[in-house]
Amino acid sequence: xxxxHLSTIQRYSTKDGPGIRSTVFLIGCNLRCAWxxxxxxMLPYNKLLHFSSLCRGCQSCVHAYPAAVxxxxxxxxxxxxxxxxxxxxxxxxxxxxxxQVGMQVECQQLVKQLEKDFTYYEESGGGVxxxxxxxxxxxxxxxxxxxxxxxxxxxxxVDTAGxxxxxxxxxxxxxxxxxLYDIKAxxxxxxxxxxxxxxxxxxxxxxxxxxxxxxMWIRMVIVKxxxxxxxxxxxxxxxxxxxxxxxxxxxxLPYHALGEGxxxxxELAYPIQEDACPDAxxxxxxxxxxxxxxxxxxxxxx
Ligand code: SF4
Ligand code: SF4
Numbered sequence: 001x002x003x004x005h006l007s008t009i010q011r012y013s014t015k016d017g018p019g020i021r022s023t024v025f026l027i028g029c030n031l032r033c034a035w036x037x038x039x040x041x042m043l044p045y046n047k048l049l050h051f052s053s054l055c056r057g058c059q060s061c062v063h064a065y066p067a068a069v070x071x072x073x074x075x076x077x078x079x080x081x082x083x084x085x086x087x088x089x090x091x092x093x094x095x096x097x098x099x100q101v102g103m104q105v106e107c108q109q110l111v112k113q114l115e116k117d118f119t120y121y122e123e124s125g126g127g128v129x130x131x132x133x134x135x136x137x138x139x140x141x142x143x144x145x146x147x148x149x150x151x152x153x154x155x156x157x158v159d160t161a162g163x164x165x166x167x168x169x170x171x172x173x174x175x176x177x178x179x180l181y182d183i184k185a186x187x188x189x190x191x192x193x194x195x196x197x198x199x200x201x202x203x204x205x206x207x208x209x210x211x212x213x214x215x216m217w218i219r220m221v222i223v224k225x226x227x228x229x230x231x232x233x234x235x236x237x238x239x240x241x242x243x244x245x246x247x248x249x250x251x252x253l254p255y256h257a258l259g260e261g262x263x264x265x266x267e268l269a270y271p272i273q274e275d276a277c278p279d280a281x282x283x284x285x286x287x288x289x290x291x292x293x294x295x296x297x298x299x300x301x302x
Contacts, residue, residue, distance in 0.1 A: 003104040004141040007041055007133075011117060017157040017178055017217070019126025022114050026132040026142070027102050031161050032196035033184065034271040035223045037259025041133035046102030048086035049265040050076060054097035064092040078267055107145040115152050127155030127177070136160050139168035146175035159219075161195075162202035169205050178248075179216045181206055185227045186235035194226045203239065210243035218247055222278040222286065223255040233286055241293040250290055252299040254278050 010023040028044035029036075040047045055076055061069045068082040068089060076097075082089060086100035105113075114128050121127045128149055135142050135158055146156050158172055159180040173179075183206070184199070185191040191199035209216060218240050222228050240250055255276045263270045283299065290297040 002141040002144050003106050004110055004138055004145055005044070005102065005104055006110075007101045007103075009113065012120065013129070016129040016131060016159060017127065017180060019124035019155075020117075020120045021126040021129050021157070022117055022121075023129045023131050023159075024110070024114070024135075026130060026135040026138055028137045029132055029134045029161075030137060030163055030197065031134070033221075034194060034226060035221065035255050035259075035276065037256075037262070038133065039259065039263055039266060039268060040101045044137075045084070046086045046100055047266065048078065048082050048089055049099045049101060049262065050078060050267070051097050051099065051265055052076075054095050056095050056097070058094065060092050060094060061089055061098060065089060107141055107148060110145055111148040111152065114149065115154065118152070118154065121154055125155075127157060129157040129159055129180070131159035131180075134161055134164065136164040136168045136172060139164070139171055143171045143175060146172060150175045162205045163197050163199075164201070164205070166201075166205055166208060169209065173209065173212060173214055177215065179209060179214060180219055181209070181216045182219045182221065183236050183240060184221060186232050186239055190227065190229070190232060194223075206239075206243060210246040213246050215248050216243070216246050217249040217251060218243075219251050219253055220286070221253040221255060222282065223272075224276045224278045224282070225274060226255075226276065228278050228282050230282070230285060233282075234289055237286065237290050237293055237295060240290075241295055248296060249298050250295045252283060252286055252297070254283060254299075 005027045007025045007027055013021045013023045016023045027041050029042045059071055062071055068085050069076055069078050089098050090100040130142060149156050155177050156175060157178040158176045161182045184195055188199055240247055260270045287297050
């Protein structure tokens with residue numbers, strides 16, 4: 001049986017689709033969004049996080065693996081090779097200040113764990129959501145897991161940025177009840193600038209899902225100075241309107257800097273230095289423009 005590479009399972013989530021859900025975060029992503037709040041899920045291997053608030057400076061890690069970690073000015077620092085020894089380093093820390101992110105779990109084992117919350121899913125109209133990272137990069141394991149969940153009558157959802165081969169998406173779509181689908185920019189050059197990738201395949205795949213009448217919640221993250229240009233916002237919404245009745249919700253996600261602490265724990269510089277929270281006027285413009293296009297607009301109250 002195929003294994004799936006994941007970081008965490010978040011139980012009782014109410015943000016990733018309808019009802020009460022378990023959200024499974026898969027490791028690996030092919031985009032590089034500047035505002036990403038899950039940097040530990042980008043590269044396709046296990047990661048090591050160092051939480052300075054828990055570190056007592058005992059240096060057990062330095063004594064065990066001096067080539068990977070060192071102490072300077074009273075603080076622990078990691079060499080790049082530490083990321084490839086995450087499990088070993090986590091083991092030697094007596095204060096849980098070093099944490100490995102990532103594990104391989106067989107699909108059947110994962111489903112066994114997820115079905116423990118079946119009653120919550122059933123009573124709330126919820127289910128299981130696969131997020132990440134980009135879950136569709138693990139196409140085979142994902143399709144197997146979705147299929148097993150459907151056999152157990154559990155509703156399924158995939159949260160995707162859409163930049164994958166159509167065959168992968170089509171395969172998942174057989175067992176996926178709802179796609180949460182990110183549209184980050186309409187203009188191809190702008191999309192490449194802010195995510196590192198072209199959006200041709202993303203828009204094309206969204207159109208193909210719509211043609212299959214596959215239910216979608218479109219998610220639009222809005223980041224000031226990155227993708228809040230009104231002309232592009234309008235084109236994004238017009239494109240979403242062209243997808244027709246498959247679109248059941250258009251959700252605006254104003255940027256937040258909640259992932260900043262994770263960058264620090266990986267000794268990475270946070271890519272956004274300026275205040276990138278979108279203006280209230282920009283959000284209001286999107287809501288109005290979307291409603292004018294008869295789109296089912298949604299934004300969570302602050
Ligand atoms: S072993 Fe843990 S607590 Fe001790 S210095 Fe290393 S990270 Fe800090
Ligand atoms: S697509 Fe999502 S997980 Fe991937 S880099 Fe962008 S924000 Fe992060």
